[in-house]
Amino acid sequence: MERLFTFLLNEQHVRSHLTVLALAILGGFLSVRCLSVSRWPRLIRIFVFGAVVSTSELATFFDTLWSTYPSLWGRLPEPVTLLAGAITFLSAAVSGYLYLCQRRSIRNVILAGCLLAFGMSCSTFAVLVSIVQPFTLAYDLSAVMAVMIVGSTLCGFAFWELGSSIAARPVLVSSLLLAVTLTELPLGSMGSVLPFGDWMSASQTPDSAAFSPIAVIGLSEFLAVMFLVFLASLLDIRVAGAQQRESDRMRHLADGTFEGILIHRGSNIIDANERILEMTGLDIETAKKRTIEELFVEPPSVEILNNEKAEPGIVSAPQQLELVSATGRHVAVEILSRSVPYVDGQASVLAVRDITERKAAEEHIRFLALHDSLTSLPNRRGLELVLTQVLSQTRVAGGQSAVLCLDLDGFKAVNDTLGHHAGDMLLKQVAHRFQAELRDGDYIARLGGDEFVIVLRTVEEISDAVALARRIIACLWRPFELSGHDAYVGVSIGVAVSPRDGDTAVSILKSADIAMYQAKQGGKGQACEFASGMDAALRERHDIELDLRAALSREELVIHYQPLFDISGVITGFEALARWPHSTRGMIPPDRFIPLAEETGLIVPLGEWVLRTACSAAAKWRSDISIAVNLSPIQFQRVDLVEMVTRVLAETGLDPERLELEVTESLLMEDTAKALELVRDLRNHGVRVALDDFGTGYSSLAYLHNFPFDKVKVDRSFIGKISNDPNAWTIVEAIILMSHKLNLRVTAEGIETGAQLSLLTERGCDEMQGFLLGRPMPEEEASVIARDHRIVAPV
Secondary structure, three states: OHHHHHHHHOHHHHHHHHHHHHHHHHHHHHHHHHHOOOOOOHHHHHHHHHHHHHHHHHHHHHHHHHHHOHHHOOOOOHHHHHHHHHHHHHHHHHHHHHHHHOOOOHHHHHHHHHHHHHHHHHHHHHHHHHHOOOOOOOEOHHHHHHHHHHHHHHHHHHHHHHOOOOOOOHHHHHHHHHHHHHHHHHHHHHHOEOOHHHHHHHHOOOOOHHHOHHHHHHHHHHHHHHHHHHHHHHHHHHHHHHHHHHHHHHHHHHHOOOOEEEEEEOOEEEEEOHHHHHHHOOOHHHHHHOEOHHHEOOOOOHHHHOHHHOOOOOEOOOEEEEEEOOOOOEEEEEEEEEEEEEOOEEEEEEEEEEOHHHHHHHHHHOOOOOOOOOOOOOOHHHHHHHHHHHHHHHHHHOOOEEEEEEEEEOHHHHHHHHOHHHHHHHHHHHHHHHHHOOOOOOEEEEEEOOEEEEEEOOOOOHHHHHHHHHHHHHHOOOOEEEOOEEEOOEEEEEEEEEOOOOOOHHHHHHHHHHHHHHHHHOOOOOEEEOOOOHHHHHHHHHHHHHHHHHHHHHOOOEEEEEEEEEOOOEEEEEEEEEEEEEOOOEEEOHHHHHHHHHHHOOHHHHHHHHHHHHHHHHOOOOOOOEEEEEOOHHHHOOOOHHHHHHHHHHHHOOOHHHEEEEEOHHHHHHOHHHHHHHHHHHHHOOOEEEEEEEOEOOOOHHHHHHOOOOEEEEOHHHHOOOOOOHHHHHHHHHHHHHHHHOOOEEEEEOOOOHHHHHHHHHHOOOEEEOOOOOOOEOHHHHHHHHHHOOEOOOO
């Protein structure tokens, strides 16, 4: 090995080495280029590759030999040189055949590389032996083996890179690797033999023919080749196992889809999922024997057939074709293709979607002038035309028809959390489910957003329309799959019947819309039949909205304060509760005007007024009395919430530590990241934040863990049951214990009996609130109690 490194690093041979490298680069590029010209026949490519490699190998070898031993310049043993060229040509041709005609595997490319390196090495030493006296070539066998193994590996890598479908520049890299091989083998072989003078000494004591250099070197290199091929075979086995596992995984995923999937390279089918086999009526082995073109009436576009050559991740333009099943039935399909890595290289995934129903719907829509582009349903104008026609027929026949107005419940939450694209997908799926519940003669339209209208041309009884409404409500109970997410929505339905509830398109739609609004007011997810007087209720709601706007501008609302007590019965603070003493309607409860304020946006000025008024009152009380104010989800969405709170505190002079803002889980769910930032910002300004109504809704423990709350308020729905419902008490106990472990204070609201108070006191609840302890009171009474700081709660 020392001789080898000395030869390679000798400064006297630098010029020779550079010449050899230049010849090797030229030969490597030409040979690889010839082997990769796909338009040439394989035999031509193999022959030209062998010729170029053998010529390049001889050129680099003799350049190395003559520059190392100038005394041998021009000496060219013709018979042996021709034999050496033939050996190299044959090994290169066999290597080219293995690359072009055999399955690409680690073993085959290593075998191809070993054969090429073996041929080049044998031809080199054949010429060297012929120059000196036979059987007298002195060499370093370890150096010969090292050169052979390195050359074989480089050749194998060159073939592997050239055949890779994911390599960025396979021809360039393969050319450089082969050039290095053409440089390394002659230089390394020359450096593995003793200097010329030592050959002459060795010739005085010739070895026996049994130990001829060619025999020893050939046998040693043959064993090295076998060893390398054996290692490559082991790697092939491991890779094949991994590829099989990956193939099985992809098949399981593909079989779980509702679309047909084909894996192909060009026109050749590699694999297919169960859905495409069902669509074609073929088994997997038969499908693999078909070409892509044979599955369709007209072949797919060239872009789709050769999509594996496209950039990864780029989806081809969809194409609509007709799939031919095994029975000869034509199925209208839409196909998409994209390039993906698959097993041993790039391939194309062809998604085949059955669009028979959509094609039928499109044929129907062509006869309609107006339609909804998203769901392919008629729009408002189309509805009015059809409804006018239906009502006219109803009048003539003397029968009944019905109109159902539908409005989705929870659609906005899906749209906000999953995005508008998911919302569009949801609307399409909802429309399909609605259509599935209708009779052939029924009519459905989408008015826009999440509103739909169904027209029943004839109904025998009004109960038939109500029964359909209930079926439609039930069909939405199943989840919707939207880009990997499950989504749930409900629907509120208003039912109106003609001619009872209206005999024109405008009047019947108005009646159904009023009934739908009543269904939403009644708790959503319901069907409501129109009844006389509902329009009066709607007008009353409109009047209350106008009165509320006027009341806010005239500051007619008042605030009552309900006290909170600690475990010893001492007042710790008050909760501010808005009240509306109406001049003609009397005291309007909060559950009537607060939801209306949230729907109309009036909650923003109302909430700021409540906060300002409550802080102004609390600023006059003792410094250890706090004030709690509720925040609605609409207020929490304000970008200037923190600024508004700090401004009110500064104007009223209230210490921020005495203000406690109560939030509910519903506003935290809208945008958790934003909500967390707001809560932290409020606490950084010294304001305390409490989680209100805990125990209702989702009651996610993640909120307690992630949000820096100061206190948890247990909802009154649990407190009202703890004295006679062991399960309710167990839940409340768990909340108190868990909150204390998290260093959170606990307030129980809605205490109305002494038994409830005793249970909570014994368990160590921090604060209590309820009618038993103190009802909401005007500011004057609250100020007296706060100023006296009396113990007023029974303990």
